[in-house]
Amino acid sequence: MVKRANSTFIAIGVGQGDAFFFQRGDLTALIDGGRARDGFAERFRRVTKRNALDILVCTHNDADHALGVLGVLQSGFACKEVWLPGSWTDRLEDLLLNQSDFFRQLIDGVGKTDVGGEILPPFLETLGETLARNRRQELEEDEEDT
Numbered sequence: 069m070v071k072r073a074n075s076t077f078i079a080i081g082v083g084q085g086d087a088f089f090f091q092r093g094d095l096t097a098l099i100d101g102g103r104a105r106d107g108f109a110e111r112f113r114r115v116t117k118r119n120a121l122d123i124l125v126c127t128h129n130d131a132d133h134a135l136g137v138l139g140v141l142q143s144g145f146a147c148k149e150v151w152l153p154g155s156w157t158d159r160l161e162d163l164l165l166n167q168s169d170f171f172r173q174l175i176d177g178v179g180k181t182d183v184g185g186e187i188l189p190p191f192l193e194t195l196g197e198t199l200a201r202n203r204r205q206e207l208e209e210d211e212e213d214t
Contacts, residue, residue, distance in 0.1 A: 123149045
C-alpha cells in the first residue's frame with residue numbers, strides 16, 4: 069500500500085492477475101479484479117474497508133483481469149461507473165438502452181455472446197483473442213474492398 073497526501077494505491081493480492089485500488093480525495097477506483105470471480109468482492113472489502121466504488125475498470129478481457137470484475141458486479145457491489153474494454157463497443161447500445169439486461173448477460177455469460185456471427189467460447193481467457201481475431205478479419209476484408 070502506498071499513501072500520499074489524500075491518495076492511496078493498493079495492489080490487491082489476487083493470486084493470478086491484477087487488481088488495484090486507487091483513492092484520491094473522495095474519488096475511488098478499482099482497476100481489474102484478478103482471476104477469482106468468487107470471493108473477490110469480499111477480499112476487496114476486507115483490504116480496502118469499502119462497500120462502494122466510484123469507478124470499476126476492466127482493462128481487457130483476459131480472465132486474470134476480468135473475472136474478479138464480474139464477481140464484483142455479481143455481488144451487487146455499488147459502483148457509480150463501470151468502464152469496459154473498447155473491444156466491447158459493439159454492445160454499447162445495449163448498455164445505454166437496457167443496463168440491467170446488459171449486466172445480467174455480462175455476469176451470466178459473456179462467453180455466450182454472439183459477436184460477428186460467431187458464438188464465443190465460455191471462457192474469458194479466449195474472449196479477447198477471439199474478439200481480436202474477428203477485428204483483424206474485418207480490417208482485412210475492408211482492405212480487400214478498397
